[in-house]
Amino acid sequence: MPGKQSEEGPAEVGASEDGEEEGLGGLTVEELQQGQEAALALEDMMTLSAQTLVRAEVDELYEEVRPLGQGRYGRVLLVTHRQKGTPLALKQLPKARTSLRGFLYEFCVGLSLGVHSAIVTAYGIGIESAESYSFLTEPVLHGDLMAFIQPKVGLPQPAVHRCAAQLASALEYIHARGLVYRDLKPENVLVCDPDCRRFKLTDFGHTRPRGTLLRLTGPPIPYTAPELCAPPPLPEGLPIQPALDAWALGVLVFCLLTGYFPWDQPLAEADPFYEDFLIWQASGQPQDRPQPWFGLAPAADALLWGLLDPHPRRRSAVSTIREHLGRPWRQREGEAEEVGEVEEEAGQ
Numbered sequence: 001m002p003g004k005q006s007e008e009g010p011a012e013v014g015a016s017e018d019g020e021e022e023g024l025g026g027l028t029v030e031e032l033q034q035g036q037e038a039a040l041a042l043e044d045m046m047t048l049s050a051q052t053l054v055r056a057e058v059d060e061l062y063e064e065v066r067p068l069g070q071g072r073y074g075r076v077l078l079v080t081h082r083q084k085g086t087p088l089a090l091k092q093l094p095k096a097r098t099s100l101r102g103f104l105y106e107f108c109v110g111l112s113l114g115v116h117s118a119i120v121t122a123y124g125i126g127i128e129s130a131e132s133y134s135f136l137t138e139p140v141l142h143g144d145l146m147a148f149i150q151p152k153v154g155l156p157q158p159a160v161h162r163c164a165a166q167l168a169s170a171l172e173y174i175h176a177r178g179l180v181y182r183d184l185k186p187e188n189v190l191v192c193d194p195d196c197r198r199f200k201l202t203d204f205g206h207t208r209p210r211g212t213l214l215r216l217t218g219p220p221i222p223y224t225a226p227e228l229c230a231p232p233p234l235p236e237g238l239p240i241q242p243a244l245d246a247w248a249l250g251v252l253v254f255c256l257l258t259g260y261f262p263w264d265q266p267l268a269e270a271d272p273f274y275e276d277f278l279i280w281q282a283s284g285q286p287q288d289r290p291q292p293w294f295g296l297a298p299a300a301d302a303l304l305w306g307l308l309d310p311h312p313r314r315r316s317a318v319s320t321i322r323e324h325l326g327r328p329w330r331q332r333e334g335e336a337e338e339v340g341e342v343e344e345e346a347g348q
Helices: 029-051 100-113 159-178 243-258 273-284 298-307 318-324 336-347
Strands: 062-069 075-081 089-095 124-127 132-137 189-191 197-201
Touching: 029 100, 029 124, 089 100, 089 159, 100 124, 100 132, 159 243, 159 318, 243 298, 243 318, 298 318
Parallel strands: none
Antiparallel strands: 062 075, 075 089, 089 132, 124 132, 189 197
């Protein structure tokens, strides 16, 4: 998830007879093993990728066209191959802020996941220059999702359905491979066309194997799941689970439907909007419905209540998005008739 994180390590678990862990928030032996297998596979891929790095200055091989994005850890450029003219996206990470291992990790995670249609395709080319590490991906030229969200409005309802379905499919794919994405937010969702029909997940620097121990050391944000805000079950931290991504997906869907966050942080004692949501969840009474939730249809309520359950073991999986497609998520006229197209597109 976003926010400053401490060093992470693998979880160790003692199993009971029924396969459940002892004291690690519901992590089973099978789940732990899945994460460990993913970690070992990534280690093997990183070893091979380190041996095949191209050592050259980027401008010797590619010509810069324009910037595509800028973040704390690096930048993304649209470039063309100097000999073939092929357009590519190049992510460049300065050595001053990135270790070789950190670069190889992000490069290999993206490479292993990029065959999914809603994940940016990574090419197997890593470059080490004097001042930076770089890797190449397909270019996605219409910017990120943040630029398309209209404040206090969101996106048109059919686009919300398409985006939610495609991101849920991408997250399912990631989870099935023993990984947790951990950084779902509009800035990490690229838009493939001006009509918002296709979306792609990018930036895998925070992705970790399931069961990796994590401590949140910075302040929580809306996408931070509440279990990360509580004291961890072990001094080393909380073993991460796909439920973290489900929470972030719920917050993102709410933003797409309304144009604002449901709360600033998931702490009842610090955020009255989150406290109001918990009261409404507990009572289920219409009179307790918080003001930010006015205008959402029953299907959206059911979907978001599941994804935003404060208890990670009761929280819905990201796949529950599919159960609610084709029904209106807003209580407004003139949008519901278009949403039925989405289900077929979501699996592409």
